[in-house]
Amino acid sequence: MSTTKGYAVQEATLPLAPFNFERREVRPHDVQIEILYCGVCHSDIHQVRGEWGNSIYPMVPGHEIVGRVTAVGNHVKNFKVGDLAGVGCLVDSCRTCPSCEQGLEQFCDTGMVGTYNGLDKDGKITYGGYSTQIVVDEKYTLKVSDKLPLAGVAPLLCAGITTYSPLRYVGVKKGDKVAVLGLGGLGHMAVKFAVAFGAEVTMLSSSLSKKEDALKLGAHHFALTSDEATMNTLASSFDYILNTVSAQHDYNTYLNLLRVNGTMIIVGVPPAPTPIHAFPLIMKRRSIIGSLIGGIAETQEMLDFCAEHNIVSEVEVIDMSYINEAYERMLKSDVRYRFVIDLASLK
Numbered sequence: 001m002s003t004t005k006g007y008a009v010q011e012a013t014l015p016l017a018p019f020n021f022e023r024r025e026v027r028p029h030d031v032q033i034e035i036l037y038c039g040v041c042h043s044d045i046h047q048v049r050g051e052w053g054n055s056i057y058p059m060v061p062g063h064e065i066v067g068r069v070t071a072v073g074n075h076v077k078n079f080k081v082g083d084l085a086g087v088g089c090l091v092d093s094c095r096t097c098p099s100c101e102q103g104l105e106q107f108c109d110t111g112m113v114g115t116y117n118g119l120d121k122d123g124k125i126t127y128g129g130y131s132t133q134i135v136v137d138e139k140y141t142l143k144v145s146d147k148l149p150l151a152g153v154a155p156l157l158c159a160g161i162t163t164y165s166p167l168r169y170v171g172v173k174k175g176d177k178v179a180v181l182g183l184g185g186l187g188h189m190a191v192k193f194a195v196a197f198g199a200e201v202t203m204l205s206s207s208l209s210k211k212e213d214a215l216k217l218g219a220h221h222f223a224l225t226s227d228e229a230t231m232n233t234l235a236s237s238f239d240y241i242l243n244t245v246s247a248q249h250d251y252n253t254y255l256n257l258l259r260v261n262g263t264m265i266i267v268g269v270p271p272a273p274t275p276i277h278a279f280p281l282i283m284k285r286r287s288i289i290g291s292l293i294g295g296i297a298e299t300q301e302m303l304d305f306c307a308e309h310n311i312v313s314e315v316e317v318i319d320m321s322y323i324n325e326a327y328e329r330m331l332k333s334d335v336r337y338r339f340v341i342d343l344a345s346l347k
């Protein structure tokens with residue numbers, strides 16, 4: 001066992017505060033990683049605050065982890081001490097169900113083991129990346145290139161794969177018209193990937209102040225969602241809308257922006273259900289699908305794609321002690337475009 005410093009929340013209404021805990025011994029297939037950076041995902045806030053009804057406390061959040069390998073078990077083949085490594089949203093799964101066999105571990109029949117707010121196979125609570133080190137089976141550990149700035153790589157482990165995976169799944173290609181709804185952590189990565197895949201990209205945002213940034217990120221157009229006249233001109237114009245919004249909003253309004261056979265991909269997870277009308281769906285044979293992060297092999301593919309195309313997240317690096325303020329700012333949509341914790345501030 002090795003004592004680890006972290007930040008945890010003890011119950012939904014309390015702020016995050018320092019918390020020491022034990023990590024497991026390094027087993028034969030395990031990699032031990034000194035965490036250098038951990039991104040702050042809006043899912044951390046939802047779960048810390050018990051908004052999804054699945055929270056286990058104490059909770060050490062964090063599933064956008066990059067660091068350096070400090071020890072490996074004697075059966076580990078792909079990592080050695082000193083290597084860079086990444087850990088995303090899952091650290092285990094059953095490994096034998098049809099989803100696991102297809103590399104879709106996020107849809108494991110028995111449920112993936114979340115990097116935090118989960119129970120591992122020994123029934124112990126998993127603790128995430130707001131901490132100084134983590135021990136993970138190498139099968140669920142990612143290779144990280146040394147070509148990219150590490151703080152900007154951390155968010156790729158969730159915001160990156162969550163947007164890369166559905167855009168690949170639906171097959172976004174040159175000339176497709178893609179709208180990204182919500183310019184936060186996921187939204188800004190969605191813009192970068194959709195542009196990299198050749199799409200004509202429109203940013204749909206509730207924040208006019210983000211227009212210039214959206215265009216700098218590569219979006220070809222920007223539309224303010226509260227501007228009714230502009231929204232009317234966009235009716236029936238997109239092949240895909242990638243919806244990253246974290247708060248309650250009306251899906252029907254945005255479904256109407258899809259052309260015939262258009263698809264809205266939901267990745268944002270507002271806390272409560274949202275009614276969907278039949279009309280916007282039937283009128284143009286539109287569809288609505290959801291997507292959850294991505295499997296391990298696809299996460300590696302995405303990291304390699306980013307290294308090749310020089311894609312990283314735009315980050316504001318923070319000390320661990322700033323985390324509660326960072327959450328408040330994210331709740332006001334005031335993040336440009338991912339907070340990333342420098343874990344040196346916790347040592």
Ligand code: NAP
Binds near residue numbers: 040181204248269293
């Ligand atoms: P974030 O950085 O906080 O960004 C969310 C964005 O949504 C905001 O920047 C804002 O963009 C927009 N927004 C927020 N409140 C809004 C409101 N009341 N009305 C309209 N727009 C609003 O969050 P994130 O980390 O990108 O996460 C986004 C969502 O995806 C969260 O619900 C998270 O839990 C979920 N998520 C899902 C998966 C998955 O696998 N499916 C993975 C990771 C995260 P504008 O200012 O541009 O409007």
Ligand code: ZN
Binds near residue numbers: 041042043044063089
């Ligand atoms: Zn996340």
Ligand code: ZN
Binds near residue numbers: 109
């Ligand atoms: Zn499985």
